[in-house]
Amino acid sequence: DAGVTQSPTHLIKTRGQHVTLRCSPISGHKSVSWYQQVLGQGPQFIFQYYEKEERGRGNFPDRFSARQFPNYSSELNVNALLLGDSALYLCASSPRAGNLDNEQFFGPGTRLTVL
Amino acid sequence: QKEVEQNSGPLSVPEGAIASLNCTYSDRVSQSFFWYRQYSGKSPELIMSIYSNGDKEDGRFTAQLNKASQYVSLLIRDSQPSDSATYLCAVPRSAGGTSYGKLTFGQGTILTVHP
Numbered sequence: 091d092a093g094v095t096q097s098p099t100h101l102i103k104t105r106g107q108h109v110t111l112r113c114s115p116i117s118g119h120k121s122v123s124w125y126q127q128v129l130g131q132g133p134q135f136i137f138q139y140y141e142k143e144e145r146g147r148g149n150f151p152d153r154f155s156a157r158q159f160p161n162y163s164s165e166l167n168v169n170a171l172l173l174g175d176s177a178l179y180l181c182a183s184s185p186r187a188g189n190l191d192n193e194q195f196f197g198p199g200t201r202l203t204v205l
Numbered sequence: 206q207k208e209v210e211q212n213s214g215p216l217s218v219p220e221g222a223i224a225s226l227n228c229t230y231s232d233r234v235s236q237s238f239f240w241y242r243q244y245s246g247k248s249p250e251l252i253m254s255i256y257s258n259g260d261k262e263d264g265r266f267t268a269q270l271n272k273a274s275q276y277v278s279l280l281i282r283d284s285q286p287s288d289s290a291t292y293l294c295a296v297p298r299s300a301g302g303t304s305y306g307k308l309t310f311g312q313g314t315i316l317t318v319h320p
Contacts, residue, residue: 123307132209132293132310133249146307180248182308192297193239194308196248 092117094183094197102203103171111166111200113181121145121187122164123194124156125180133180139164140187168202176204206231209296211311218318224281226314228294231275238270238277241293243313249293253279284318291315 095114103109115122121140125133138146139158158164168175178201182194210229218224228238237256241249255261255268255277267280281288291313298307 125308130312132295132312133308135307135309138307148307178248192237193251193254195251196241199248 094181094195096179096181096197096200098200099198100201100203102205104205105171105173107171108167108169109171109202111168111179111181111202112163113166113183113197114161114163115181115183116195119183119185119195120162121184121192122158122162123182123184124164124166125182125196126150127178127180127199128176136166138187145187171204173204176202178202207311208232208309209294209311211292211294211314213312213314215315215317218284218316220284220286220318220320222284222318224284224288224316224318226279226281226292226294226316228277228279228311229275230277230294230296232296232298233275235272235275235296237297238268239295239297239308240266240268240279241295241310243291243293245290281316284316286318286320289316289318 097112123138124136127133135148137156142158153169156166178199180199181197184192184194240253242252243249253268255270261268265282269278293313294311295308
């Protein structure tokens with residue numbers, strides 16, 4: 091079975107632009123979470139979606155938004171890019187949301203560089 | 206106090222030795238704990254999940270959980286150079302609210318296994 095897929099792999103943008111990152115979860119998984127990881131740190135939670143509804147939001151500005159589609163794939167959008175948005179953006183797939191024993195499996199990530 | 210704390214290392218062990226990685230957490234009601242391995246330039250890979258006090262073994266890996274001390278560890282027996290990576294401890298948020306179920310990560314411990 092295919093794991094979590096993300097696109098694109100790498101992306102270079104300039105300040106002020108917007109970006110859309112995409113994720114497809116493991117087949118049968120209905121929850122997608124987004125994380126941001128900067129060099130030398132652990133991933134930071136951005137959003138969690140389950141059954142097309144937002145179920146969790148981290149401490150990120152409103153420039154960050156996301157949505158989940160009927161096929162459970164997801165998009166993360168970031169507007170008005172800042173240099174500090176440069177990071178590895180990770181998508182995690184899980185069967186459901188809101189359960190504490192819910193293992194999350196990460197995709198390969200999208201490396202975003204903002205110049 | 207950080208929610209999840211790890212020694213950043215680097216931890217260097219000789220091939221064949223036992224590597225011991227430690228993690229403490231602040232939320233007393235946390236019930237689930239995950240260890241991820243992240244190779245340089247790659248995304249985190251789930252290697253161990255533990256939910257009950259005591260030890261859980263999987264091959265060369267043993268996770269140890271002590272909820273009274275709010276401490277979880279990962280032991281790697283017969284360490285191999287291929288185990289060289291960053292090891293991330295992750296704890297799901299157990300309180301309610303908008304970030305229920307999100308994973309909170311430590312900053313990771315860099316492990317180097319030298320021949």
